[in-house]
Amino acid sequence: MRTIFVLGPAGSGKTTLTHKFGKYLEEAGFKVTYINLDAAVEHLSYEPDFDIRNYVTVTKLMSEHEIGPNTALIKSVEIMAKYKEELVKFFSNAELIYDYAIVDTPGQLELVLFHESAVEIIKTVKGRACGIFLIPTDLLKTIRDLAFLKLLALAVRYRLDIPLVTVLSKADLAREMKLEITEEDFYSLALDGVEMDLTTELWSVLRKLEKRQRIIKVSSVTGEGFDDLHTILYEIYCTCGDLT
Numbered sequence: 001m002r003t004i005f006v007l008g009p010a011g012s013g014k015t016t017l018t019h020k021f022g023k024y025l026e027e028a029g030f031k032v033t034y035i036n037l038d039a040a041v042e043h044l045s046y047e048p049d050f051d052i053r054n055y056v057t058v059t060k061l062m063s064e065h066e067i068g069p070n071t072a073l074i075k076s077v078e079i080m081a082k083y084k085e086e087l088v089k090f091f092s093n094a095e096l097i098y099d100y101a102i103v104d105t106p107g108q109l110e111l112v113l114f115h116e117s118a119v120e121i122i123k124t125v126k127g128r129a130c131g132i133f134l135i136p137t138d139l140l141k142t143i144r145d146l147a148f149l150k151l152l153a154l155a156v157r158y159r160l161d162i163p164l165v166t167v168l169s170k171a172d173l174a175r176e177m178k179l180e181i182t183e184e185d186f187y188s189l190a191l192d193g194v195e196m197d198l199t200t201e202l203w204s205v206l207r208k209l210e211k212r213q214r215i216i217k218v219s220s221v222t223g224e225g226f227d228d229l230h231t232i233l234y235e236i237y238c239t240c241g242d243l244t
């Protein structure tokens with residue numbers, strides 16, 4: 001079984017992609033299981049086979065402990081980690097039945113990245129896991145946005161230590177979108193007020209990324225890019241050896 005963590009900033013389309021890409025894989029003949037790790041979500045468009053809300057919900061934490069949403073979100077991730085064994089059990093049963101497990105992660109990316117408990121959950125399936133990192137079209141307006149989000153994708157990969165496919169989500173919202181950064185484009189940011197030393201250092205990282213990392217455009221509304229996404233995921237699993 002291949003486990004795909006769907007990651008990205010709040011509102012980037014994680015839940016919708018989990019649902020639609022899952023259906024796409026099912027229509028292609030694969031057996032897919034859906035996992036929801038978002039304890040704050042109220043409505044899901046798909047039916048999860050494992051739902052963290054059976055163990056913890058942010059709404060309940062807020063009323064039981066009389067705490068605000070941010071404290072409750074952090075607490076929910078800590079509580080989630082206590083149910084790690086349930087998830088491990090779920091994965092080992094699912095392993096025998098399904099080809100793919102798609103994991104919808106908490107709305108806020110920082111909950112996944114900043115809290116060891118969330119990273120621990122990903123580590124339980126590490127080795128057979130990969131991630132899809134969503135950059136929503138509506139967040140991409142300038143070269144600086146693009147550079148920042150590419151560097152963020154790299155930081156996410158470093159933090160979670162799993163292979164990561166970077167995807168431009170909601171591609172149906174903009175037909176023309178430049179996804180490559182040239183040296184000239186990047187250095188023009190220095191004219192725009194970004195410190196030259198920082199520009200030079202970041203460019204040396206980005207230059208290598210530009211060669212290696214292809215961003216694919218995906219829309220969960222039109223299904224655009226799903227074939228490409230599937231191919232790239234397939235390649236990741238092949239190059240990483242036997243992850244099944």
Ligand SMILES: Nc1nc2c(ncn2[C@@H]2O[C@H](COP(=O)(O)OP(=O)(O)O)[C@@H](O)[C@H]2O)c(=O)[nH]1
Binds near residue numbers: 012013
């Ligand atoms: N146009 C468009 N909207 C999308 C797409 N994917 C998600 N959305 C919308 O973006 C909003 C946030 O999506 P959601 O899946 O809940 O994001 P999440 O917070 O990352 O789970 C919702 O209103 C979705 O209908 C897409 O591919 N195209």
Ligand SMILES: [Mg+2]
Binds near residue numbers: 015016104106
């Ligand atoms: Mg969501």
